[in-house]
Amino acid sequence: MLKRFLYLLAGLVVLLVLGTAALVALNLRGEDALPTEAGSTFEATPAQVDRGRYLALAGNCAGCHTVRGGQPYAGGLGIETPFGTVYASNLTPDAHQGIGNWSPAHFWRAMHNGRSKDGRLLYPAFPYPSFTRITREDSDALYAYLRSVPASATPNAAHRLRFPYDTQAALAVWRALSFTPAPFVPDPAQPAEWNRGAYLVEGLGHCIACHGTRNVLGATEEKRGLSGGLIPIENWYAPSLTSKREASVADWETRHVVALLKNGTAPGGSVMGPMADVVFRSTQHLSEADLTAMALYLQKLPDATAPAPAPQRRDVGTMERGARIYDQRCAYCHGDAGQGAAGAYPPLAGSRAVNMDTPANLIQVVRHGGFLPATAGNPRPYGMPPFGHVLDDNDIAAVLTYVRGSWGNDAPAVSQRDAMRR
Structure with missing residues (x-):
């Protein structure tokens, strides 16, 4: 018995040594x-x-x-x-x-x-x-x-x-x-400008740190690329840059992608939350050549757009409550039909930000407010005031359910539980 125990102990020691090595x-x-x-x-x-x-x-x-x-x-x-x-x-x-x-x-x-x-x-x-x-x-x-x-x-x-x-x-x-250390390797099948964009986005820009999906150990899943993910602790969702239903710029004009990175706003959208800080501190200061290279790289990301969800069913009482709150708090800026105001307040009708599956960013903006970054191209940006002090979780859930189900929008309803998480 003792001999068997010693053999077992020796085997465990060998495994420990080999594992450590x-x-x-x-x-x-x-x-x-x-x-x-x-x-x-x-x-x-x-x-x-x-x-x-x-x-x-x-x-x-x-x-x-x-x-x-x-x-x-x-x-x-x-x-x-x-x-x-x-x-x-x-x-x-x-x-x-x-x-x-x-x-x-x-x-x-x-x-x-x-x-x-x-x-x-x-x-x-x-x-x-x-x-x-x-x-x-x-x-x-x-x-x-x-x-x-x-x-x-x-x-x-x-x-x-x-x-x-x-x-x-x-x-x-x-x-x-x-983690495996690995230098950037240019793709010989792509032009130099695309490779420069890839080098910036994948390297110093570390875009995957926010726009990547993370596993249970907190590591970004490289194979899924810039497919979007919830930023830990901050509870902002960095949308997928490969999905046309989220934040893909594949169909944008290159100059509009450059404008978004340089000014924080473009005809197809604008930035708030953590991305506003990135534009303010970083991308607005980059050269036109580097911004164009990044734009070209982002535009050529593989399309991973998920199928559109089935039409959503709406609770009539929640929609009516949300409509009242919208009329009192939101319509003055965003319009009675969610049309927004050009150059000031973004439209909500047909907005990708409104129609994303996750309502995380909408909840953050309604509760805490937010501004676009102040940039040379947009020095006095309009902003969103916070409503967390006047709207409770049920109110926020109701008004966002209304916005996500009106004027042609058809995104999932927002629950009280969703609002409580943010």
């Missing part, structure tokens, strides 16, 4: 040896710094690494996830709290491999699964720019994650299952 190997895929050269030996050119500044805008780096009213890139912003809060790090050239003693190779490891200077695995709230696609040249330019910003001694806050998500072992398992 496999886990380590999977987490070292595509990595060079940990660099040791000092960051102070790096001498950036003015052109490199300027290029890095532009790339930082393309990646919206300040959006996560700057707290409201704080010093740019000094970190400290808490990013809520289903597993706890991850705090953005200090990216200024401070030697103790920032990246002042990092080398370009250390920075490249973080961008390409998701590993910090000291060898720790980084949490994917820092979107290295997308940043892994950028070139070493662009990584060095970003590094050069970040070393040019004013240094800040703001300390890095400790993440607040639940067990076991706060352990490097759990993160190593996640990475082994969900």
Whole structure:
């Protein structure tokens, strides 16, 4: 009996050793040896710094690494996830709290491999699964720019994650299952402009971080691409960029896609919520050439439009209640027939945003209000006031059910439970 137990124990030890070795190997895929050269030996050119500044805008780096009213890139912003809060790090050239003693190779490891200077695995709230696609040249330019910003001694806050998500072992398992470092590979069958758009959308733009579907471990499902998904914690839905019933721009004129990314509004729609922040902080600052490249890439995404749902049945009492609320609160701006007002208030009749299967964004806007981003092309955008202080969950559900079932709209009704979740 003892002998059998010892054999069993030995087998378990061997499996543990082999499993650990496999886990380590999977987490070292595509990595060079940990660099040791000092960051102070790096001498950036003015052109490199300027290029890095532009790339930082393309990646919206300040959006996560700057707290409201704080010093740019000094970190400290808490990013809520289903597993706890991850705090953005200090990216200024401070030697103790920032990246002042990092080398370009250390920075490249973080961008390409998701590993910090000291060898720790980084949490994917820092979107290295997308940043892994950028070139070493662009990584060095970003590094050069970040070393040019004013240094800040703001300390890095400790993440607040639940067990076991706060352990490097759990993160190593996640990475082994969900991440492989991979540079961007141009598609030889596509023109250079399309490939440039793909590089920006898939890499620095990290669009899949919001517009991708996530699995139970929180990893984006690359095979499903930009098929849309609920943004964790924020409860905004990033619509599918491959569905003509949601946010595909395949049928748009290219100039209108560029206008949406540059101005936040276009003949086919406008942006609010998290996407308004992306336009305000990032895409409005990009060159016309890069915006056009992104537009061409987005227009050629494969069509994954789902069949239209069956006609919806409406509760008469709910529709009547919703109609009264709409007349009191909404008709003045959006019109008696949901026609909107050109250049000011968007039409609700026939709107893709209104007719999407999920009402998440509509609930957010009615409850909390929202504005388009202020941009050079739309410096004084009209906005939506919040109604959460005057409408309860039942009221919000009723008025949205009415809007989603009137003037030719035919989207599913909104329940009180739907409204309570947001």
